[in-house]
Amino acid sequence: MMTRIRARLLASALLAGGAAFATPALAQVAPQEAVNDGNADIVDQTDAAQTAAEDVVVTGSRIARPDLELSSPVTVVGAEEIALRAPASVEQVLRQLPGVAPGINPAVNNGANGVASFNFRNLGTNRNLVLLNSRRVVPSTIAGVVDLNVIPVALIERSDLLTGGAVTNYGADAIAGVINFITRRDFSGFEANALYGVTERGDGQSFRLDLTTGANFDDGRGNVVLGVSYTDTRPVLQGNRDIGTVSRASTFAGTTSPARGTPQGSNTAVPASVFFPIQNSRFDPASGTIVAGLSDYNFNPLNYFQTPLDRWSVYGSGHYEITSGVEAFTEALFTRSTVVQNLAPTGTFTEQFQVPLNNQFLTPAQRTQLCAAANVPNAAGVFPLGAACPAAIAAGTEITGIFARRFVESGPRVGTFRTNLFQVTAGFRGSITESLNWEVFGQYGEAERRSVNTNTALRSRVQQALRGCPTGSTAGCVPINIFGAEGTLSQASLAFVGVPTTQTTNTEFADAQAIISGDLGFSSPLADSPIGIAVGAEYRRNAASQLGDLPNQIPGEILGAGGAFLTIDGEIESTEFFGELNAPLITDRPFFHDLTLEAGVRYSDFSTTGGNTTYKVGGSWSPIEAVKFRGLYTRAVRSPNVSELFSPVNTVLNNLAVDPCQGTVAQVQARGANNVALCTEQLNRVGLPASALGSIPAPIAGQINVTSDGNENLDPERATTITAGVVLQPRSIIPGLSITADWYRIRVRGAITTPTVGDILNGCFSQASPADTRCQLIFRNPLTGGLSGSAATTQGVFLLTSNQGFLETEGVDFNLSYTRDFGAVRFSGFVNGNYTDKSRFQSNPNSFIRECTGFYSVSCDPPQPEFSLNARATLGFEGVDVSLLWRHISELEYEPRTGANATTQPAAGTVGSFGSSNPASVVESYRQIDEFNYFDLNIGFDLTDALRLNFLVENLLDKDPPEVGNTIGSTSFNSGNTYPSVYDALGRRFTASARLRF
Template sequence: MRTTFRSRLLTTTLFVGAVMAAGSASAQQVDSTVTPGAPAPGVVTQEGADTSETSTGDIVVTGTLIKNPNLVQATPVKVVGADEIDLRQSNTAEGLLRELPGITPSIGSAVNNGNGGASFANLRNLGSNRNVVLLDGVRLVPAELNGRFDLNNIPLALVDRVDVLTGGASTTYGADAVSGVINFITRRDFAGLEANASQQISERGDANVFRVDLTIGANFDDGRGNAVFSIGYQEADPLYQGDRDFGVLALSSATGGGGGSGTAVPSRFSLPGQGTRQVNATGTAFVPGNAFTAFNFNPFNVYQTPFERFNIYGAANYQVSDDVEVYTRGIFSKNTVETIIAPSGSFGFAVGIPLNNPFLTDGLRNTFCGANNISAADCAAAANPALTPGAAGYRTVTSALFRRATEVGPRVSEYTTQFFDYRLGARGAITETIDWDVFGSYGESENLQAIQGYTLNTRVRDSFLANNVSSCFAGTAAGCVPINWFGPENNATWTPAAIDFLNETSTVLTRTTLAQARGTISGDFGVSSPISENPISFAVGGEYRKYGASRRSDTLASGGDLGGAGGPQPNVDGSYDVYEAIGELIVPLIQNRPFFQDLTVEGGIRYSSYTIDAAGDPGFNTTTWKVAGSWTPVNGLKFRGNYARAVRAPNIAELFSPVVTGLTNLQDDPCATFNDNGARIRPNPTGNLRAVCLAQGATAATIDSIAQPISGQANSTGGGNLLLQPEVGTSWIAGVVFQPTFVPRLSISVDYFNIKVKGAITQPTPGDAITSCFGANAGSPPAGAATDPNCTVIRRDPLTGGLNGDPNTTPGLFLTQSNLGMLKTSGVDVTANYAHDIGFAKLSLAGTLTWTDESKFQAVPGSYVRDCVGYYSANCGQPIPEWQWTVRGTATIEGVDVSLLWRHIGGTRYEGAADDFAARGFTTASRAIFQGTLPATAGVLAGEQVNFNRVGAKDYFDLTSRINVSENLTFTVGIQNLFDIEPPLVGGEAGSTTFNSGNTFPSTYDTIGRRYVMAAKIRF
C-alpha cells in the first residue's frame, strides 16, 4: 500500500516541473494573503468572513436556514478561511480542527489504541457525539454506531471555509448539535483547473505524508450552469513510538521507571495464596516473590497511524428557468487506516494445565501442586506421561496465564472504509423576496475491520492439553500444536505450524446509512418594523431523516476469543427515523436611530418526532428552541446574546448495543497490595475494606496478593439501553464585537459561553465506580459497604482477586448507560483581527483565545461533580487546559507571504494531585504519580528530571512562506514545530488508553517533532 518517499518526491518534482513549463498559460490573478479590508488568515469571526455561496450556488450562513447574504447573526461563529487552511497545510480535517482553541482533540491520526478507522471532533469537551459536522449546511452519513461523521471524508481541496458555531444549534440542525456545529463550506462556482501536490517529512526523515488533488470546473450554457469535479489521493506512513527517545520505553506513571505490561515474557501464572509468579529465563522454576519483568510494549505502537485515502467529489447546478434551479452533489471516498499495537497473548484468562504436560518441569509442577493442596504422591502420579483425560490419576490445575505471544508478531487492524453520499435538490423563487428549496440525499458508509495477529483464547487453552511434544489430546481444535508456555521466548515449540494454529484473521463489518429530505421556504414578506429599514426574515420547513446501522462480527470477534482485543464485538442492528417541523424568524426592530444603529431579535423552534425500530418502543417527541438578539448602539460596537434549548437523541450504539465486558482505565484498585511490577505498595486489606474485597469475588487465597490493574486497564461491563430518552442541553452566550472606526480593519470579539446538559446519556467514570463503593478516600469504605449494591456490582477475577481476567468470569466495574448524568462547560472566547497596508508590505494579525472556566461531569445524582479544567487523568481522559490560544502574523511583500503561527496550550496537572483528591476517588497513596529522576531503566532518558504530576505550558511555532511565482503557480514551504518542542512525559497510565500513549498525549502534544512542508499549486 505504501510507496517510498523517494518515488513520491520524484513525482512531486516532475509535477512541479510540468507546472512551471505551463507557466505561460492564462489564469486568474493570484490573491495575496492579506488584502486591506478582507479577513486576515487565521481564525476570524463571522463578521470578518465572506458569507458565500457553495459550489452549487447555495448561500450558507451557519446557524440559520434563512438564506440572506447580508445576514450577520447574534450567535458567534469562528471561521477558518481558505488562506488559513492553505498556510497550515493540514492533510485532514481532523488535523486542522484539533489545533483550534475550544476543540478538544478526539480520535484521529495520533490515536492508535482506540482508533476505529475514523476521525472525529470534540467541541467544548462535551463529547464528539454532541456536535454535528456539516458539509454546506447538510449532514452526511455517519461512520459508525454512535452516529458520528468521519472527518477523513471531507474533501479539503474544495473547502472554502470552516465555520465553528458554539452552543445549542438543534433548532437549525436537529438533534446532536448540543455543543454546536462544524460546517465545511465548499467553493462556489469553481471554473478552471487547479492541481495541488504536497509533501511533509520530519527532520528525522520519517512520518512522511504525501497528498495530491486535482479539481476541474466550468460554467456552461452562458453561465446558467456550473459543474465541478475533484479527485484526491493521500498517504501517510506510520511513526513508531520506538522511533523517538521519549517513546522507546514504556514508563510507569506510578514509579517513573520502566513500566509496561504484566502480560509479560516469560509467562506469569497465578498460584492460590501466592498471587502471580513469573517463570525464570530457562523455564525450569518460578522466580521468587511476586516481582516480574514487565513487557515493554511501546516500540510496537505508533504515534502516527498509516493512512491511505482516495476521494472523489462532484457537484453541479443548472438554471432551468429564471425561477427554478436544480443542483446535485456526490462524494465518494475510500480510506484505509491501520492500527498497530503490541503482540497478543493471554491477558490473565484461565487455562487448565495437565500435570503431565510435557513442558512442565518437576520444579514448576511441584509448585503448582503445593499451591493447589495436591499431595506429593498424587502430584508425582499425575506426572505420568501416559495419562490422558478421563484416566485414573489424571490431574489438572487451573491458573490465570499472563504471556505475550511475541512470536506471533504485533496486532494489526486494517480498517477499510468506503463512503458515498449523494444529494439532489431544486430551488427557486416564489416571489422576488421568497424562495423555496427542496432536496433529498442518501449515503452509506461501510467499514471493514480485518484483524490480524491476535491469538485465540481457546487455541491457547488447547495448546496446553498434551502429554507429549507432538500432539494434543483428543477433543482439541483441529491442527492443535503443543506449545511450551513455560519456556523462554522463541523456544523450539514456536514453529510456523504453532503460530498458524494460534491465530486467525477475524473480520468486523460496520455499515451505516442515512436517508434524509428537507424542504424550506424562506425570505421576507416585505414587512418591517416602523423604525427599521430591513424587513422581517423567516424560514419554515420540514425535515425527515432515517438512520440505520449494523455491525456484523465473525464468531472470533463476537465471541470474545481474540486475545487482548478489549472485549467481544457482538452483532448490532438498529434504526430509527425522525420527522421534524422547523420555523425561524429574524426581526430587525430598530435601525439607524441614535444609540440604535441596529437592534435585532431572532427566534427559532423545531419539533421532532422519533420512531425507534424496536419492539414495544413508543419513541419520543422533542421540542428545541432559541431566542437571540443583537444591539449596535453606534457603528463599530455590537452587543449580542443567545439562549437555546437543544436535545440529543440516543444513538444506535447507546440504544441497541448488547451488554458486554471490555476494558476501561483504572490505575488504582483499593484492594490491591502490589503494583503492576509486583512490588508491595500497601498493607494487606483489613476490616471493612477486606470484607468489601471478599464480597466482590476475592477469595481467602487471593485477598492478600491482589495486583493493580495491568497497564492501568481493568475489566468493565456495560452496553446499550432501550429505555434511554433524549438528553436536554441549555446554552447561553453573551458577547460584544468591537470594530472601531478610528482603527480601520481591526475587529475584536469577546463572548462568554455556558452550556449545560441535563439527563445526559453517560456512564460512570472508573473513579466514580470506585468512589461509590470504597468511599471518598477510595480505601476506607463505610461499615456495611460489603452489602452495598454499589460494591457488590463490582466483580473480581476468582483466580487472582484482581480486576483483570477472562471476561466470562470477571465482569469488573459496572459502567452502564443511563440518563442520570450532567455535563457543564463555560468560558470565554476572544478573537482579534487586524490588517494594515504599510506601503511596501501588507501586514495582518489574527488571534483567537479560549479561557475555559469549567468542564464538569457528574455520572449520577449525588456523585462527585468532577471538574476537569486544568487536569488530566483516566477520568478526564486527556489534558483540559484552562488557557489556549493561536496567533498568526503574516506579512506580504510583492507576492510573497511570510506567516508565523503561535499555538499555546496551557499547563495542566494530574487529577490525583488536586486539593480535593479524596473526593475525586484517589487514595493518599495514589494521589501523586511520580516526581524525581528517571532511573537507568529509562534508557536514553535515564537521569532526566521529570514530574509526571504536572505538564507545563507548551508553545508551538509554525513558519510558512507562500510564493506566488506567477499568476498560475504558487509554492508553499514551511517548518512546523519550528523549535522542535518535545511532548511532556507523564508515563503510560496517567490518562485514558486512547489518548495517553507513548508516555504522553499524542493528540494534544506534537510527537513528530520539527518537520518540513513543501507544496505546489497550479491554476488555469
C-alpha cells in the same frame, strides 16, 4: 468564443463521465464580521459589497437574505488558513483550535477505530454535528460520529464553528455546536495541489495530491465541479522517539518519588508470568522452576505515534438553472480510506486455561510446583492434591492456570480499517416571490468499515494446543510451549492458533427536507430591513449495525481483544418541523444603529423516544455601527443514538493505574482505613477467601475490565446554551480591525452518560460500607482477585448507561483580526483564543460534580487546558508571504483530591476533583505539565500567476512533548508516556507544497 467552447466541452466531459454533482443549498458567504471572526481569511470592503448583493445562508440559520447577521458566535477557518497548515486531513487543523479537544485522530493508536473525529468543547464526539454545505454527512460509527477523513480538503472554501442555536437549526446531536464545511461554488478552471512532508528524523512522510476541475456552461446557467484527492501518510513508531522507547509507570511505591517513572510495561511477557495457581510469579527457563516476581514486557516501541493513512476521495457538485427561478442541484462524495493500527504482539494475557500436569513442555519441577498449589474439583468438593501429586502428574490431571505469555515470535498485532463511504444529494430550489425562496432536497449515504486483525490468537485453539491436541481438536493442531524462553513458540504452533479475524460496521443515512426562507417583504415601523423567516420540514433515518465473525462474538476468544465484538442492529427515524425568525426592530436611529430579534423552534418526533421541542431566542443591539452586543438562549434536546440504545452488555478494557486492593495487606491498609474490609467483601463475593488479600495483582499494563451496556429505556438529554458577546469593528478609526468576545455556558441535564472508573472505585473506597451501591458494581477475578482477567469470567467495574448524568462547560472565546497595507507591504493577522472556566461532569446525583478544567487523569481525559490560543502574523510583499503561527497551551496539572482528606472524596452534588490515583503517589515530575508554545513558519512564493510554492516548518523550535508516564490517563490519549494528541510527539516537520491554477 473559444473560452466558452472549452467550458462547454469540459462540462460535457464531466457530465458524460457519470459524476454526480451538487452545490450548497444557497450561496454561502458569511457577513464580514463573521468572516473576520477567528482564524478567518480577511476580506476587504469590495468583497463584502459584492456578497451583499446575493442572498446568503449563514451557518446557524436557514434564512436566505443578503444582509443576515446572527446573534450566535461563529469562528471561521478559511481556505487560506487551511492551506497554510498543509494538513493531510482537516481534523489536524480543527484539533489545534482553541476550545476544541482531540477526538480519535492519527495520534491515537490503541483505541483507534479507523475514523478521525471532532470533539467541540470537550463534551464528546457525539454532541457536535458535522455538516457539509449546511447538510448532514453520513456517520461512520454506530454512535453517529462523522469521519473527518471524508471531507475534501482542497474544495473547502471555509469552515464555520458555531456554538449557540445549532440544535434548533440542524436537529439533535448539535448540543456543543456544529462544524460546517462550505465548499467552493461556481469553480471554473483547473487546480492542482500537491504537498509532501517529512519529520526532521526522516520518518512520518505525508503526501497529498488534489486535482480540481470545474466549468460554467450554457451561458452561466450551470456549473459543474469535480475534485479527486489522494493522501498517503506513513507511520511513526513510538520506539523511534526518545520519549517512547520505554513504557514508564506514572505512579511509584514508597515515600520518595523517583526522578522519572520506572520502566513498567505489561506482565504478559516472556518468560510467562504466573498469576494462578501460584501468585505473582514467573517461569524461569534457566532453572526450570517457577520463581517469585512477575515478568515485564516493554510494549511501547511497536505502537504508533502516527498511524498510517491511505485515502482516495472523489467529490462532485453541480447546479443548473432549468427555468428562470428554478434550479436543480446535486452533490456526491465517495471516500475509500485505510487506517492501520499497530499493537504489541498478542499473548495469553490473563485468560485462564486448563493445563494437564503432564504437559510435555513443563519441567518436572514446574509440574510439582503447580500441582502443590492447585486445587482440583472432585465429587466431594475442591481439594489440594498434596500427596497425590505424583499420581496426578502421571495421569495428566488438569489444573486451572493463568499464565501470561507474550507471543513475541508472531510480531505485532495489526488492525487494518478499510472504509468505503458514499453520499449523494439531489434537489431543486427556486423563488416564490422576489424575497421568498423554496428548496427541497434528499440525501442518501452509506458507510462500511471493515477491520481485519492479523497476528492475533484464538483462546480455544491455544487451549487445544496446551492439552496436547487431543482427539477432536481442530485440524492442524500443534502443541504450544508457552512456558519457555523467547523462541520456544514454533511457527507451526503460531500458524495454528493465529487466525485473522474481521469486524464490520455499517451505517446508513437518509434525509429529506423542504424549506421556505427569505423575508416577508415588510419591516418593523422603525427598521429599514425586512423581517426574515424560514420554515421547513425534515424526515431523517439513521441505521447502524455491527457484526463480527464467530471468534469476535465470543467473550475472551480473541486473546487481548479486550472484549467481544457483539452484534448490534438498530435504526432511528425522526420527523421534524422547524421555524426561524430574524426581525430587525430598529435600524439607523440614535443609539440604535441596529436592534434585531432572533428566534427559532423545532419539533422532533423520534421513533425511539417520542416527541420533543427545542427553541432559541436572542438578539443583537448595535448602539453605533462599530459596536454590537449579541446574545442567545437555546433549549436543546438530544435523543440517544443507536449505540447508546442498542449496545448489549459487554466486558471491555478501561484504565486504572492502582487497584485499591493490590499488593500486601499493609499496602492496602495504607490506602485507606476501610480498604481491608471493603476488599475482603469483594473477594468473598466472587468465592475467594480473605487470605487472598495480600497477593492481588496490579492492573495489567494499566488496564482493567469494565462492563458497559446500552439502554433502550433512555430518554433524550436536555441542554441549555447561553452565549453573550460583543463585536467591535472601528472601521472609521482603525480600518481592518475586528474584535469579538463571547461568553458561553452549556449545561446538559439528564445527560446520557456512564460513570468513570474513578467514580465507582473512589466512591466505594472513600466510605466504609461494603453494601454501598458503588461497591456492589465491582466484580473481581474469581481466581486472582484482581480487576484484570478473562472477559468471560471477570466483569470488573460496571459502568452502566443512564440519564442520570450532568455536564457543564463555561468559558470565553475571543478573536482579533487586523489587516492593513503599509505601502507595498500587506500585513494581516489574527488572535483566536479560548478561556475555559468550567468543564464539569457528574455521573449520577449520588456522586460529586467532577471539575476537570486544567487537569488530566483517567477521569479527566482528554485534558482540557484553561487557556489556549492561536495567533498568526503574515507579511506579504510582491508575491512573497511570510507567516508565523503561534499556538499556546496553558499549564495543566494532575487531577488533585479536594475531599475532606486524602481518601474521602467530595460530597454528592458538590464540585470538586478526586484523582484516580492519590496525587502523592504520582511521580513528582509527572504531576504538572508546564505551558507549551509551538511556532510554525510558512513562506510562500508566487512564481507565476498560475504557480505558487509554500514551505512550512512545524514545531520550529523542535519542542519535545511532556513526559507523564503511560498510566496517568486513558490508553487512547495517554500513550508513549505523553499525550500525543495534545502535544507534538513527532518533532520538527518540513512540508513543501505547490499549487497550480489556470
